Amino acid sequence: MSRVVVLGGTGEMGTALTQVLRGRGHDVVAASRATGVDATTGAGLDGVLSGADTVVDCLNHVTVSRRTAVSFFGGAAGRVAAAAGSAGVSHVVCLSIVNAADPRVRRAMGYYAGKAAQEDAYRSGPVPVTLARTTAWFSLAETFLGQLRVGPVALVPGMRLQPVHPAAAADFLADAVEAGPGGGRAAGERQLAGPEEHDAAAMARAVARARHPGVKVVRLPLPVAALREGLLPRGDVEVDPRRFADWLSEA
Numbered sequence: 001m002s003r004v005v006v007l008g009g010t011g012e013m014g015t016a017l018t019q020v021l022r023g024r025g026h027d028v029v030a031a032s033r034a035t036g037v038d039a040t041t042g043a044g045l046d047g048v049l050s051g052a053d054t055v056v057d058c059l060n061h062v063t064v065s066r067r068t069a070v071s072f073f074g075g076a077a078g079r080v081a082a083a084a085g086s087a088g089v090s091h092v093v094c095l096s097i098v099n100a101a102d103p104r105v106r107r108a109m110g111y112y113a114g115k116a117a118q119e120d121a122y123r124s125g126p127v128p129v130t131l132a133r134t135t136a137w138f139s140l141a142e143t144f145l146g147q148l149r150v151g152p153v154a155l156v157p158g159m160r161l162q163p164v165h166p167a168a169a170a171d172f173l174a175d176a177v178e179a180g181p182g183g184g185r186a187a188g189e190r191q192l193a194g195p196e197e198h199d200a201a202a203m204a205r206a207v208a209r210a211r212h213p214g215v216k217v218v219r220l221p222l223p224v225a226a227l228r229e230g231l232l233p234r235g236d237v238e239v240d241p242r243r244f245a246d247w248l249s250e251a
């Protein structure tokens, strides 16, 4: 059993990961501004990391502004890495997104520039890091219906994705925590995807049909290939077999 701090532990993935880790017998602290830990100001970081073996960064700030994303993700990662080093934490797991480090992707999308800054800050920090990158989770289709909504219409980009079940992402992160900083596939970087390619707008349409019949989805064609295809995984990827249709039929 180890002591794990999950930053962003009250968010979607932080909550799921906290549950998985506790189920595996770890001592987990779920931290966020709601519990008095602010990764933007640094408030509460030293205290929460004291005595921790591992810290997992599940922080998020939704923005399309490159400057805001780089400042939030890069700044928070720098502060967390420094505080983790001072506290003697032995391993950082950073929840990232596949291809965040690809220069074409980070140039095309401000949010991904922020994720790239986050990865860079941990890579150059004092504590060994595992960059645990996943593709979009199936639940992103539901998030789109809320975030990209104008009245009854959701404007969803025609992006190609190879999305993954959110429960698989939580297991993947827990595996990275347990593998530690030096071991096997956890060393450095690992990637997770689902079994099938999907169009983001078609996924959102399927969620609307099943769960939000009043919402109409309009697909926005994307002219730039880095946007349209840039989030498909490349290279060495672990694939979880659970399908979008399975997730859709879950309660």
Ligand SMILES: NC(=O)c1ccc[n+]([C@@H]2O[C@H](COP(=O)([O-])OP(=O)(O)OC[C@H]3O[C@@H](n4cnc5c(N)ncnc54)[C@H](OP(=O)(O)O)[C@@H]3O)[C@@H](O)[C@H]2O)c1
Pocket: 007, 008, 009, 010, 011, 012, 013, 014, 031, 032, 033, 034, 035, 037, 038, 039, 040, 041, 058, 059, 060, 061, 095, 096, 097, 098, 115, 134, 135, 136, 137, 138, 140
């Ligand atoms: N959605 C996807 O498909 C997907 C795929 C791959 C990777 N990811 C990555 O997964 C990560 C987590 O995403 P999510 O959707 O689970 O996030 P989320 O639900 O938006 O939760 C964000 C968490 O961060 C905390 N937080 C925000 N600002 C903070 C601050 N200044 N200090 C401390 N805590 C702060 C929030 O709690 P408080 O508000 O209480 O502070 C909350 O616990 C993101 O980095 C995202 O890039 C997402």
